[in-house]
Amino acid sequence: MEEFTKNVIEVIKSIPKGKVCTYGGIASMAGRPTGARQVTRIIHSMSRKHDLPWFRIINAKGMISLPEMRGYNQQKALLEAEGVVFDDKDRIDLKRFLWMGS
DNA sequence: CCACTGACTACTT
DNA sequence: CAAGTAGCCAGTG
Numbered sequence: 828m829e830e831f832t833k834n835v836i837e838v839i840k841s842i843p844k845g846k847v848c849t850y851g852g853i854a855s856m857a858g859r860p861t862g863a864r865q866v867t868r869i870i871h872s873m874s875r876k877h878d879l880p881w882f883r884i885i886n887a888k889g890m891i892s893l894p895e896m897r898g899y900n901q902q903k904a905l906l907e908a909e910g911v912v913f914d915d916k917d918r919i920d921l922k923r924f925l926w927m928g929s
Numbered sequence: 930c931c932a933c934t935g936a937c938t939a940c941t942t
Numbered sequence: 943c944a945a946g947t948a949g950c951c952a953g954t955g
Contacts, residue, residue, distance in 0.1 A: 829952070850937050854950095861950050863937040870936075872953050884936075892936040899936090 831859050835869050838928075842883045845910040846926035847919055849887045856928050882906060883926075889919040 834857035842848050854862035870881045882902040886892050893899040903913065911924050919925075 832952075851939095854937085859951085861938085862952085863950075864935060865937095865951055865953090867935050867937065868951085868953060871934095881936085886936070887938060894936090897936085902936090 831857050831862065831865070832869055832873075834858055835866055836873060836877065836879065839870070839879050839881070839884065841929075842880060842926050845924070847883050847885050847889075847906065847911060847924050848926050849885060849921075851887055852925070852927060853884065885919060889921045889925075890917060 835853055838848075838853050838856045850863040850866045851860070853866050854860060857866075859865070866884070870879065870884060873879060874881045882898070882905045891899050891902055893902065903917075906919070907913065911919055913919055
């Protein structure tokens with residue numbers, strides 16, 4: 828297990844409720860600014876064994892990239908339940924909800 | 930061990 | 943502003 832991977836897990840687990848984070852942001856905090864795609868893999872692989880709050884992860888545009896029947900609905904519902912707001916274009920206001928570490 | 934596969938991102942057309 | 947392209951790199955089988 829690489830350090831990077833562990834860090835990513837840590838970061839994901841430390842995202843506060845009601846906040847979201849981008850792939851790039853997580854990768855960056857984990858020490859690999861260019862590893863956005865690896866974050867994706869980690870979420871897929873690790874969330875199966877560990878129970879990571881994958882629903883707090885979104886892309887750089889503040890949107891969920893998943894097909895609707897693949898977790899999109901669940902993710903949106905969970906986020907809204909935590910207070911995150913989606914605009915009329917289903918985008919999240921990153922200025923208010925993006926978490927960049929403590 | 931090698932190849933494939935990604936919920937990406939930033940830049941260029 | 944939409945669409946294409948090139949970096950990116952480790953988990954899984």
